[in-house]
Amino acid sequence: MRILCYLVGAMISVPRRNAFATIIVSALCVLSPLAAKAQADAPASFVGAKVCASCHAPETALWEQSHHEKAMAVADETSVLGDFNDATLTHYGVTSRFFKKDGKFHVRTDGPDGSLQDYQIAYTFGVYPLQQYLIAFPGGRYQALGIAWDSRPSEQGGQRWFHLYPDQEIKAGDPLHWTGLNQTWNYMCADCHSTDLRKNFDLTTNSYRTSWADINVACEACHGPGSRHVAWAEAKASGAVTDASYGDLKGLLVPLRDQGGGHWEINADSGMPVRSGPPPISLQIDTCARCHSRRYEIAPQFSYGQPLLDSEQPSLLTADLYHSDGQILGEVYEYGSFLQSVMGQKGVLCSDCHDPHSLQLRAPGNQVCGQCHLPAKFDTELHTHHPAASAGSQCVNCHMPTRTYMMVDPRRDHSIRIPRPDLSVTLGTPNACNSCHTDRSAQWAADAVAQWYGAGRRLETTYGSVIDAGRKGLPGARSELAALAIDQSKPAIVRATAISLLTPFAGSITPEMATAYLGALQDEDPLVRAAAVDALDPFSVRDRLPLVTPLLSDKVHAVRIAAARSLASVPAAAFTPEQKVDLDRARGDLIAGEMASADRPEAHISLGAFYAQSGEFAEAETAYRQALLLDPHFTPALVNLADLYRQLHRDAEAGPLLQQAIAIDPQDAAAHESLGLLAARQGQLPDALTHLQKASELAPDNGHYAYVYAVALNSSGKTADALAALKRAHQQNPSSFEVLYALVTISRDAGDREAALGFARQLVEIAPGNRDAQALLGSLTGQ
Structure with a gap:
């Protein structure tokens, strides 16, 4: 009865439980079989590890020695491993001191304004091979200190303080500084170190009320909320309710054991x-x-x-x-x-x-x-x-x-x-042999394996070579990626990656690519289906609509919201009433999912882009502005907001935003390109060329930046410079359709028909099904 009474009492507990409530609790405890049956039908809730331990002592004993049990704890003499006896660590001129005061653990280190301040350690975080420490900040935030304790034995180099970024000077104001956005425990770490973690972020006040059922990774973090299982245990003990009332899992939500019987x-x-x-x-x-x-x-x-x-x-x-x-x-x-x-x-x-x-x-x-x-x-x-x-x-x-x-x-x-050291030779990937034999070459390791295993060794082509070619945009990767995407003998994560890497080749769809897209959209694994939907972004809305609409009702959440994002720009009139219901539900799920990370500027950027695609420009502007409220130095928000203003013909407001982005991060290629295009629209060609050139230099692997810069050069009469820029870009991005197309047309217009013809043949090779490429080649050959 003890467990059941605990649960029922907890369900109706109030700050001041009155006599009537006490009578109700007592009555329910007497009627435990009925209460247990009601609990079996009620939504499951968390009961805490102490309740689980009352029946599962052996499992609890094992767990109490685990890293899960020590994932997080209140900082005290039993949990803190670090040396707080006036120990110090100096990192880039900042000396941090670790000490005790009034029985509490403290550190004196650089705060959010860069000055040295004293902070009390609130919680320990982790246990081995390192332990981190959390410090309370206003707004319910806890920040993870950038200095950690090496808890390994001293003979292994441990028992010391060390900085997590030893080779970087990270100053206050940097997102990676321990007081910065990227070190906030509530978002970055909390949900995997505690049980039933509720972040409880309030966007209006930019604050948290984070809570948990257990401070560490306890039973219900894996088994799920246990109230119905406890009710089953009570019912089983009393004999009042059969197992059938609770199902094969005895009230638990997650089948962790193998239920297959093999x-x-x-x-x-x-x-x-x-x-x-x-x-x-x-x-x-x-x-x-x-x-x-x-x-x-x-x-x-x-x-x-x-x-x-x-x-x-x-x-x-x-x-x-x-x-x-x-x-x-x-x-x-x-x-x-x-x-x-x-x-x-x-x-x-x-x-x-x-x-x-x-x-x-x-x-x-x-x-x-x-x-x-x-x-x-x-x-x-x-x-x-x-x-x-x-x-x-x-x-x-x-x-x-x-x-x-x-x-x-x-x-x-x-x-x-x-181990495949031969792939290290061809792809530059690591291998297990050279992780030990660091003084030897990959070729040495490959030769050793060949000597050991002879002709019977593993030499088959792996998906690594296909993914490598896809990442580099090599022309031959198109057919290999298409085949890999639908090869059911390969893992789902590999198939999903292959379909995602086809996106740069989407300017020209071959029959094998079409087969791959259709196969991936119907793949049994949701990871592949979701990736396939995302891979259709370069397609026109007209082409996407029949392919993606059926996935609005997919059985898996990730696929449905991917479909909603893909169809954001489609007018409502294009959907049947039934499809509109599915679309509205998927849109709602997408928005709710983004708002689950409302404490991060990236979520608002993603939401803003979705609203912009949907034509909801006021909502998009609000989302981008919200991202900047959370982090005024987040340059993607500035660039996206400026681009939104471009769409709305509000260029006068876009310029200052882009200037601000470049002032914050001079290496932001997207900001330079946007500012260059803005200058070009305003007739300021020298400024445009300066920023477009900078963008292409900062991101040489982005063929689009080089293409835009070359077009601007050619428009300003600098044709030779334009061709030189395009040729460099072509070497870096051999499968860029727009780079090759520009090489053909600019070479042709400059009177170099032979060069144009050569580039046109390459264009058809990388885009064999593209009508524009075929027409361009035909115009040069007279066919």
Whole structure:
């Protein structure tokens, strides 16, 4: 009865519980079976780890020693690991001092105005291999100090204070300064370090009232709100209600265990695992991915028991986050890597290798791999080519190499790939061999692998070479990307990345590209469908409408809102009444998702762009202005607002905004291009050329900037300079349609028919289905 009474009392508790409330609580406790049944039908709520611990003592004991339990804590003698006995650290002339005062932990360091001030540590954040510290600021904000404690043993270099940006002088006012926007705990860190985190940001007051059910990552962070499970436990104990009232999950929302009924077995001949029975049925990967992924929120709250893409949008294999072959580069955590792995594709779960409560491996060293991979075949010198018990004999060092983040935190790549030093030679990607043998070349490593494994070694073309070609815009990438996008043997994140990389080639659609777009829009995985919708942006509204409209009613949230954004500029009259209902719902979800991050200027930029596409210009201006209220130095907001004023023929208001953006960030290529175009519209050609040239120099990989600059040069009579700029841009962007088109027309008009003909043939090669390219070539050949 104790748990049930706790729950019912908590449900109706008020600051001053009166006698009547007490009578009601007592009556419900007496009628516990009825109360439990009511709780089974009620929306699930969070009960807290202490309630879970009353029945799950073994799991609680494991969890209490885990990093999850220590993810965040009130700063006190038991939680603080750092040296606060007048220790100091000097970084770029700023000496920070760590000390105790009145039994509290303090730091004296540079504040938001750059002056030294004393701050009390409110919370610890994390535990190993480093611990960070949170400091309370006005408006409910907590800022993460830029100096952390290295909690590793001293013999490993730990037990010291260190700066998280050791090679950068980050001054007050910079978003990366510990008092800046990008170090605000409420947005940047909070939702993955506490349970049932409610950010509670108030846009009108620019303040937070952030709350949580448990301060750390507790039971319900993974299992979901537990009130109905507690009601099941009470009902089960009393025998008053059967399990059927609560379903197979006993009142829980998230099926974390494998519900498929199968298991893994080792094939004695191959030494490899095979699945016995049906594939796994679980939301475990999606649940872990909520925090163990690089993603952004697309809904106000995480949807427990629903697919990840109902509330989060994971990042694809972009050049800033992953090497071209998919190996980790930026701080991406594990999800995006694991999706690429064969294990992830086959249905291996996180808990197959990790104990979900202690977070420790299921077995030490190679034994964890030996659960599924026959040790007699794989844990041998014949396979590893390294002495037993050496670093090179450890499975993870070859198949899961590390990359270090936050200075001291090495994390393993969970794509669990076969080392390919030959790809390092051709693509420049890292490989496990040279992560240990740092004094040797990639070619040396490739030769060693060839000697070990001979003709039977892995030499097949990987998606890395296709993604690399797509990133570089190589002409041959078009057909390879199209094939990769619909290759169902490849992971969904790879297919989604491939379709996204087709966008620069969208000026000319080949039959194989059309097949890829249609296939991706109908892909079984929502990550691919959402990416396919985004990839259609270069298409005309007329072409997009029949392709995207059906996805307004997609079963997954991320796909629906992608469709709403894609169709933002379509007039309402183009939709049937039924489609209009779907559109309105998807638009509402999109706006709500952006407002879930209303404390970030990027969300308002995204919302402003959506409103501008929809023709809701007043709302767009409000969104851009709101972004600037949150961060007056956010140059994308200034550039977007200036562009909105251009559309509204308010150039006089656009100029000062662009000048302000350049004053804030002289390296902002978009601001220079916009100001150059504004100057050109106002007849100020010298100023226009100055800014357009600057934009093309700042972003040499952006063919459009070079194209605009060259057109301006040619218009001013500087044809030779225009051609030179275009040729440089063509070398950098060989598949840029507009750069090649300009090379053809400007060469032709300058009287260099031979050069024009050569460029026209290249244009047809990169855009074989484009009528304009064909017509231009025909005009030069007389056909």
